[in-house]
Amino acid sequence: MNSTPASSPVRTCLRLAFALPLLALLAACGHSPSRPGSPSTGYRGPAIAPSDPAAANAVAIRALSLVGTPYRYGGNTPESGFDCSGLVTYVYRDVLDLRLPRTSRELAQVQGPKLAQERLTTGDLVFFGNRGQVFHVGIYVGEGRFVHAPSAGGTVRLDMLGGSYWRNHYTGAKRVL
Numbered sequence: 001m002n003s004t005p006a007s008s009p010v011r012t013c014l015r016l017a018f019a020l021p022l023l024a025l026l027a028a029c030g031h032s033p034s035r036p037g038s039p040s041t042g043y044r045g046p047a048i049a050p051s052d053p054a055a056a057n058a059v060a061i062r063a064l065s066l067v068g069t070p071y072r073y074g075g076n077t078p079e080s081g082f083d084c085s086g087l088v089t090y091v092y093r094d095v096l097d098l099r100l101p102r103t104s105r106e107l108a109q110v111q112g113p114k115l116a117q118e119r120l121t122t123g124d125l126v127f128f129g130n131r132g133q134v135f136h137v138g139i140y141v142g143e144g145r146f147v148h149a150p151s152a153g154g155t156v157r158l159d160m161l162g163g164s165y166w167r168n169h170y171t172g173a174k175r176v177l
Contacts, residue, residue, distance in 0.1 A: 049121055050177040055096055056123030059177070062095045063087070063139045063147040069156040071149050076102075082149040082156055084137050088125060091139060092176070100176065104137040108174065115173040117161065123177050126161065128169040140173065 050056040072081030076090050085104045092098040101107050108127050115124060120140045128136040138148030141158070146166075149156045159166060 050123050050175060052177050053122075056121065056177050058095045059091055059123040059139060060141040060147075063091050064141060064158065066091070066156045067147060067158055069149075071152055071154045071156070073152065075149075084149045087147070087149045087156060088137050088139060096177075098176070105134050107137050108134040108172075110174055110176060112174045112176050115175055117170065117173065120161075120173055121175070123175075125174045125176060127171045127173060128166060129171045130169055134171055136169070 066078060066087065069078050070081040071083065073083050075081035075083055076086035082090065085102055085107060088107060089100045089102055092100050101110060104127065107125055122140065122142045124140040126138050126140050126146050127134045136148065138146040140146045144161050145158055146161060147156065147158055161167065161170060
């Protein structure tokens, strides 16, 4: 007797149906009118690869799949909405069963190398703040872009590190993979 649940092929099909449009979106987003390294993108060229590129890509695809989910302070599921750190902890737990600290400040203290912006790669955590304080976190998805849950009344979205607000408040990044 087959011990695989009957819903397994359905789940696989649903995941593929969900992932294929995201891959198309990534391919469409891959073209930028700005050259890599230009000030408008914040992207500065090749990075050092994560230790597990497949896991990093899975994290990026899952994060992108949550774009449009409502912001909710303290939220940490797609059903309840997300705040910035809730989004990060949810994605890493959902995709890799990796348990990360809950707040952006705690995430900034996670063991792992601190990264300069020009060394970012898919799956890295990017941090924002001012005066030595971290108050926001997102997931880097490549080419100067990151997914985050920015503010009350908003939704999870994809933004450019080179945007004036994010560029001015960037405090660093961490690689957890």
